Amino acid sequence: MSRPGFVLEVDDRTPPLVVHEGLGFRLEDGFPLGTRVVYPPESIPAVPDVDAAIREALLHPVDSDPLPELLFAGMRLTIAFDDLSLPLPTMKAPDIRGRIIEHVLTMAAEAGVDDVKLIAANALHRRMTAAELKHIVGERVFRSFYPQGDLYNFDAEDRDALAHLGTTDKGEDIEISKRAAESDLLVYVNVNLVAMDGGHKSVGIGLASYKSLRHHHNAKTMVQSRSFMDHKHSAMHHSAWRIGRVIKDTVKVFQIETTLNNDVFPKPFDFLQKREWEWSVKDQASMLGVRRGLAAAPQRLRHKMFHDMRSVYGLTGVNAGEVEAVHERTLQKVHQQHLVEVQGQSDVLVMGVPYLGPYNVNSSMNPVLATCMGLGYYFNSYRGQPVVRKGGAVILYHPLNEGFNQLHHPSYVDFYEEVLAESTDPAVVGEKYEQQFAEDPWYIHLYRTSHAYHGVHPFYMWYWAAHAMDHVDEVIWVGADRRVASRLGFRAATTLADALEMASGTVGTSPSITYLHNPPHLLADVR
């Protein structure tokens, strides 16, 4: 029996609480009495038989014919799937996408389908390596398709492989993978880790080019996405939904969405997903061991310790069929796993930024990504209204010292050094520099041939944080490199007490404080 999430009120009995900060975590015992701490629900039960659940979903889809009836000899079948940005951390093999794709391919083989392509829907994300692709689709699928070039990363800059499907009623261009657009059936296999994933965002964004993405990936839209974890109140999702509905008229999409539980940390890190006062002696010993190990280890080893972590998620649901109907069911499961009711806003929001975000899998969490993670994903982990009041303060934990990965994030370096040096206002930098970065031939070259994120990607990260920057008056990073924080337009503090002192000019000397205790993931339902 899994317990729901709840809001703890820090009192004299509360032990020090874990706060993630990059490649490590802190035991924070400085939370003022009365601080609210939002704990995510415990892992909900996983489906007992994954293969049976997948078969059931494919044979009895929602608002769609069963998959075998959609498959026929001589058809063009395209299977698209989420890239390595999901789930976080990476799932222990076998990945659920691979298992689903195997079922789909088995049915396709039985129907005599010859023309099958598998496309990783990475949009402007970096191309995945062969090993990363293999981890997602599994050895069997990889061996059957990759050598022939039938399993590949989507290339949003290959003009010949893109199809323009027209515009929405709001004038938004729809340009997606030509192969997907011209298929008789497009099967999309997703991992719906959090509420923002899935739905029309899968095809409409995952297989889209810059020309299409720029309509919703911009500062103006993101400020209006309140939050982007709630698609009904997210301008970005509204745009994706408009685009998705046009795509639906062009190509038959069979959406398969999966939901996972909160089993994020494998042993010996499992103490990180327990409530601190329930730590056994063994948990305390593991924690001390891990902390001392991290303290002794060089940065490279710490990076390896964390990034080699593979989560033992349980599958909580798999739904297939028509995109919107499927997504409704998916969201129910996601909300069941993540929603925590929080009464009212607070003056200060505290969040620990962990080592991993969607864009630094097997890479480094550079300052721009850390900002995106804290002020983007975690800040937006709300439904209703933000956890912090308008004009409040956000306190984030991260050392901001990981530097940039030159292979994966080349454009981030220039964005940090040149663009942020001039302005940190998302709207201003977007207006002035986005086009230039998006069309830079060198970045495009690296995106297409190396493993680099697209040139425009750092802008998107900055837009992700636009709503938070617009909403709060003060952002303070605890334990961060001062120069880096200053470049990002924020301030740094050594301890929480210092940060609260610094924020007192904005929120007073005895502010109400809420700490979001994630990961594991949570979604604050702020009433």
Place this chain on the structure above:
Amino acid sequence: MSFVRSSVEDIRLVSRGWRWGRRPQVPRSAEEWVPAARSTVFRTDWSRRRPAMAAREVAQKVGLEPLFRSQVRTRVEALDVLDRIDGPVIFVANHVSHLDTPLVLLSLPDEWRRRTAVAAAADYFFDTWWRAVGSVLLFNTFPIDRRGGSLAATPGEVLADGWSLVIYPEGTRSNDGWMGKFRMGAAFLAKEHGVPVVPVAHRGTFAAMPRGQGWPSPGRRQLTIRFGEPLVCGADESVREFAPRIKDAVAALLDEDRTTWWEARRRVASGSTPDPSGPSVAQWRRVWEQSESPAPDAPARKLRAWRR
């Protein structure tokens, strides 16, 4: 900060935060989310066999008793009631402190003490194996489930084997030193097994070591303990009628301990025995009254040469 120093800091933080050596605490707002403890199945029959009895004898006589006497002074009254009966019996006492059990056990004559077991809350004394083994070896405890309001099967078996029991019918230690509500378990057992109940009243343990305190207060506080006449449940007396009789007996003993036998008897006769649950006054006055130790027999001896 050096690695060694930060390691020491970490260990210190954890030892303080997770109360090493003490019982862990749950933040108040999280209490409703703590899962109910699973009922503990901890067999204690081994503890009533000869090797364990021998070990307990050594532990009590060599370890517990000298330590106990070094920390508190005791005055035991009316032990002669035990001369007039044969075991097994059920000793029913008020409960205010962890000192109660050693006080009762160490006050009993050796031959009674060796054949007496103590009913202890399963969720408190049997939640970890080491706590269970420790309390079993030292005090001959056996687990009872106090959540359900009824006793588990074990007490009956222990009684049937000829062991006397110590039962605190309040089920938990009093918060303010005054007596709480008595549950029916002891009366039920006495009727079911046809054994007498020996009421026991003690005073001073709350003043010496109240709830929340891990060691007796300094100064060798005075404790008093008084045994009452055995009570037998009549053939046509129900458990519901018998249970209040036990409580009244303990209340009368407390009164007797505070005053004299004659005064207490007269008050019993006139039905004016002071309510053992205490006066309905401000909480601090209730605690205040109980935090005073009973008057010691004689002034503490102090060697003149050592007087400061």
